[in-house]
Amino acid sequence: MTIAPVAVIGGGLAGITTAIALAEAGCPVTLYEARPRLGGATYSFQRGGLTVDNGQHVFLRCCTAYRGLLERLGGTALVGLQNRFDVRVLGKAGRSGRLRRAALPGPLHFVPALAGYRLLGPGDRIQALRGSLALSRLDPADPALDSVTFGNWLAAHGQRTPVREALWDLLAVAALNTGVEEAALGPAVKVFKTALLGRPDAADLGIPLVPLGELHDTAARAAIAGRGGTVRLSAKVTAIEPGPAVIVDGARINASAVVVATRHEQAAKLVPAAAAPGRDAWSALDASPIINVHALYDRPVMRLPFVAVTGSPVQWVFDKTRVAGLGEGQYLAVSVSVADTWIDRPTADIRESFVPALRSVFPAAREARMTDFFVTRERRATFRQAPGSGVLRPRSATRWPGLYLAGAWTDTGWPDTMEGAVRSGLHAARLAKGHMRQQESRS
Structure with a gap:
């Protein structure tokens, strides 16, 4: 008897993790992604001969689930991990500080x-x-x-x-x-x-040394396929029906189980009310935006690989020169969280504020020529982790046997982070495997 694959809806980190974990366990699995790429909110694109990440994503040594995913993707050598947490913080009037953990x-x-x-x-x-x-x-x-x-x-x-x-x-x-x-x-x-405040090495920072698309798209597709799974890109799932089954581009496809690994707004539309009566609560999870300001100079203006900044619209700055493939000059990416003030502002307005702010932070930028300036925006980068948001986060299991949820917005015990997304995918995969075992024992 042919076993229908598990249908994983959504190709972000939660969906990628779910698909790999199921394929490793020998379960047939098909991942459906509406976009022509995997990676969700962590992706790359081409601009002027450079490979641009939509935003800067970092992880910590304590992010054990995400680091486990990197191993499965063959990406351990494609990231850099500090030997000791060490962050230079730049303040006003040329003042600076340093947060570096001790060997205690x-x-x-x-x-x-x-x-x-x-x-x-x-x-x-x-x-x-x-x-x-x-x-x-x-x-x-x-x-x-x-x-x-x-x-x-x-x-x-x-x-x-x-x-x-x-x-x-x-x-x-x-x-x-x-x-x-x-x-x-x-x-x-x-x-x-x-x-x-936990393990001494927990906060050591990890940063990708290659474009995000190489890790979370190219390597992820290869990892799923190499384990026997299937990835369908540009495949839009519009409904989930009892069985379970999914409607993909108008066609009904039976599944052994279904894992919904989309953003919470999309999941609330896809999951039937009978399966999750509390789905309206997911929509009440507000979203918090992030923008990334990309500034290219004709010469180096920042000496460190990254710095944090206080008292400025500039928050965290990363040197993306090598990752993007820039041969001359320097490429800085400024990650701006809680970007409600900026998300709807025209790029010209953002440039008017950030160019002088960067000159204030990096004196060498005053003499450098800016060769490009652009902004990437993630309007719904994370859910807004305000009071009351915790009780709105659902568990992975729904009322329908064989239908599960995954995503950093589910009740993972972690904030909305890459680590939370991967943990949710591992948990959903365990539930789906358990459901398949139960079905096999009854047949």
């Missing part, structure tokens, strides 16, 4: 970094240490933390504005795509406790 057991490994953080005065450094200790005592799984903002908690624990701007907001905005005044306390605790 956690959470003591960050005490010297905070104690010597020159963007904060001595009193604020002490308050930052006290805040870190208080944060380490919280449980990110405590549902009460979903109703409190991180900003209110920081204020209640003596974290003044300078500490928030130069430390907490600097890191929270990048990790959560939500500012401290709006972010729910639970996801913030998860990030800081796991990455900065």
Whole structure:
């Protein structure tokens, strides 16, 4: 008897992970992606002979599920991972600080970094240490933390504005795509406790050394096909029916199980109400945008591979020269999270603000000639991780046997990150495999 493949809908990291895990287990699987590529919100495109990533994506050493996916993609050598967390932070008026963990057991490994953080005065450094200790005592799984903002908690624990701007907001905005005044306390605790206050090496930063499309599209397609799975690109799934079955480009295709690994807005439209009566709650998960400002110069203007910036519209800056294939000059990508202010602004307006901001951050840019400037936008980059969002995140299983959800927006225990997406895909694959075993035992 021929076994119908598992249908995985959506070719982002959650769908890729699901398909690979099922194929590795010997399950027939077909991944359907409406776009002509895999990768979801992590992709590359061509511009003027360069390979451009839509945005800068980083991971941490504690992102064990994502690192496991990289191994399956054959991409371990295609990323760089710090030996020790080390971030240079540029402030106003030419001031700078450095956050570098010490070779001490956690959470003591960050005490010297905070104690010597020159963007904060001595009193604020002490308050930052006290805040870190208080944060380490919280449980990110405590549902009460979903109703409190991180900003209110920081204020209640003596974290003044300078500490928030130069430390907490600097890191929270990048990790959560939500500012401290709006972010729910639970996801913030998860990030800081796991990455900065846990294992000493947990926060070591990892950055792709090749275009995202090479990792999450080309390598992902090869990994799925190499394990016996099938990838169908430009294939739009418009409905899910009992059976289960999927309607793909107007044709009904039976499936052993279905995993919906799309964005939450799309999933709410695809999944039948009978399978998930609470699907309207997913639509209530608001979205938070990210823009990336791409600035090319005729000469190098930044010496480090990346820096963080405070007190400026510039947030994090990455040197993309080699990854993009630029032969001369320097290519900087500025990642701007919580980009509500910028997402609808014309590129000319963004340029008017960011060109002088970059000159202020990098004095060498004042003498350099800008050879190109453009902006990439992700209007719905993540869901907005504000108070009340935690209870809206669904579990993977639905009321229909054989129909499951995957995506960083599901209840993974992690914020909306690449790690959360991969974990959701692994969990959905386990559920789908269990369903298939049950069906086989009954036949």
